[in-house]
Amino acid sequence: MIKINKIERYYKTGQVIVKALNGVSFEIKKGEFIAIMGASGSGKTTILRILGLLDKPTKGEYTINNLNVVDFPEEERSYYRLTQLGYVFQDYALINEMTAAENVYILSLMEGKSKKESISISREALENVGLGDKLNRIPDQLSGGEKQRVAVARAIAKKPKILFADEPCANLDTHTSEQVLEVLKTLNKKFGQTIVMVTHEPWHTKYVSSIIKLKDGLIVSDKKLRK
Numbered sequence: 001m002i003k004i005n006k007i008e009r010y011y012k013t014g015q016v017i018v019k020a021l022n023g024v025s026f027e028i029k030k031g032e033f034i035a036i037m038g039a040s041g042s043g044k045t046t047i048l049r050i051l052g053l054l055d056k057p058t059k060g061e062y063t064i065n066n067l068n069v070v071d072f073p074e075e076e077r078s079y080y081r082l083t084q085l086g087y088v089f090q091d092y093a094l095i096n097e098m099t100a101a102e103n104v105y106i107l108s109l110m111e112g113k114s115k116k117e118s119i120s121i122s123r124e125a126l127e128n129v130g131l132g133d134k135l136n137r138i139p140d141q142l143s144g145g146e147k148q149r150v151a152v153a154r155a156i157a158k159k160p161k162i163l164f165a166d167e168p169c170a171n172l173d174t175h176t177s178e179q180v181l182e183v184l185k186t187l188n189k190k191f192g193q194t195i196v197m198v199t200h201e202p203w204h205t206k207y208v209s210s211i212i213k214l215k216d217g218l219i220v221s222d223k224k225l226r227k
């Protein structure tokens with residue numbers, strides 16, 4: 001389903017070039033639940049942003065179902081992202097003026113669903129991450145972990161074909177992390193969603209089917225687990 005080949009990504013800051021990815025290749029099959037691990041700065045967010053069509057590689061190939069998504073014109077990329085992909089941002093990226101429910105249902109509205117249906121989809125997703133009683137809070141009235149769960153709810157609400165999650169449990173305690181990971185596992189098992197999750201926590205890997213480890217912008221191991 002997902003194939004990347006020799007992906008490189010350089011960032012230029014002034015005269016300095018940072019090589020965040022140095023030639024990363026892997027394949028992800030439909031229905032897999034992948035963990036991407038590695039030390040801070042190893043390139044995890046960089047590769048996830050490229051996979052989620054939020055950024056483009058400096059070099060290399062990327063196809064989803066044999067479609068060359070890198071070369072899609074901007075509008076097509078946005079449409080593909082909206083209709084096929086979900087993304088949980090490491091820094092949540094919530095809209096401050098909107099309630100939790102509004103932050104979640106805005107994407108359904110953008111997809112063309114009715115307000116009534118969008119609200120019900122949004123409520124279900126927020127209930128799934130344990131926020132059913134905080135639908136009308138704005139982000140400033142939520143803790144870091146609650147904001148993170150709103151970001152998860154927003155990404156899973158539309159049951160995207162592929163879900164990308166950048167450290168979705170980074171600010172959660174063990175119990176709430178389990179709750180979020182169980183939601184992801186259900187989406188993966190019940191709806192066959194492909195999930196790519198960045199994580200630092202070794203215990204999270206009991207939920208996944210493969211682990212890709214990055215170091216200094218290179219893959220140092222790509223391990224399939226038996227599930």
Ligand SMILES: Nc1ncnc2c1ncn2[C@@H]1O[C@H](COP(=O)(O)OP(=O)(O)OP(=O)(O)O)[C@@H](O)[C@H]1O
Pocket residue numbers: 011012013018019020038039040041042043044045046047090
């Ligand atoms: N916009 C940017 N401009 C310049 N350098 C960047 C930019 N984004 C990331 N980098 C650099 O690229 C490298 C990889 O960053 P990335 O954010 O992918 O790391 P990460 O593995 O997600 O780290 P963390 O675990 O801290 O989130 C780092 O050296 C980082 O400083």
Ligand SMILES: [Mg+2]
Pocket residue numbers: 044045046090166
């Ligand atoms: Mg990161």
